[in-house]
Amino acid sequence: MTAMVPTRTEPDLSFLLDRTGHVLRTRMSAALAEIGLTARMHCVLVHALEEERTQIQLAEIGDMDKTTMVVTVDALEEAGLAERRPSSTDRRARIIAVTEEGARAAKRSQEIVDRVHAEALAALPGDEREVFLRALNRLVTGHLADPVESPQQVRRARQRGK
């Protein structure tokens, strides 16, 4: 099993990460959709439950743009899972308060997330699984911690009056 193969294919890390990430994301979306949630809604619910947090704070935690946060909170409000409440200390800011129904939804969605992760990891023998997760964590905190500056992704300013 070791290396009967000639020079061949160095492990294509890009392919492996893209593929696994994509499949897991697809499964997760489908599983959460069954209770009417997106991954972002789940993320916001969970972190809004932990303590009083503003939209900006929740956006930072979930690595979303603040405008993306607006639509996510809109969806949560529309579903009756959360509400915008004025902050008592900053009249510009909105605290995202999770409703009782929202708390129940968060509990269920966390179970779904855990289940989907567990199902994926079940493909690995126990010892291998442990090393795998440790390695992923090492990558996340190590050399793959930050994306390189990407000067190519400049977006031109939008025309005024158009």
Add this chain to the structure above:
Amino acid sequence: MTAMVPTRTEPDLSFLLDRTGHVLRTRMSAALAEIGLTARMHCVLVHALEEERTQIQLAEIGDMDKTTMVVTVDALEEAGLAERRPSSTDRRARIIAVTEEGARAAKRSQEIVDRVHAEALAALPGDEREVFLRALNRLVTGHLADPVESPQQVRRARQRGK
């Protein structure tokens, strides 16, 4: 280092895969951009060099839509790295022929890809790296092999005459 933490955070596989995948993709794009290539152009060049292949065949290999393939080949032709040649056996099909300059570019881009992968994996101790890659391969061929049917992503037919 093991578990001084209470119940806390089950390993968030989604986050880990998304994050590592995203950072690696960003680095790869930046590195390939230095020689004027995208990941797709690299992919097409390499596989077009291996043997005579049509656009459709190359699209399948790279998991692209045939229309995405068109723009990728357009870019390669414009850069002088490949040419469309009529197939001798099927007058509908085009063989993607890599130019000499394209072959040189493919060599350089493969070195870049290998280097970026090696740099990422360098964060892992040798034995852990081996297990990590084996585990990723297991996931790719196992439970995470295929995306679930996603009935939500139906795209409506476009209006005629609009």
Add this chain to the structure above:
DNA sequence: TATTGTTATACTCTATAACTATA
């Protein structure tokens, strides 16, 4: 002046449909 949240909209990416020419 800077920041929170909002609206409106522009940009990128990708896939669909429709088409031509072949098979």
Add this chain to the structure above:
DNA sequence: TATAGTTATAGAGTATAACAATA
């Protein structure tokens, strides 16, 4: 009829700009 390749463009996702209210 089905397939290879092309064109045009729709749709999704997301980020930018400008703004109002407040710090």
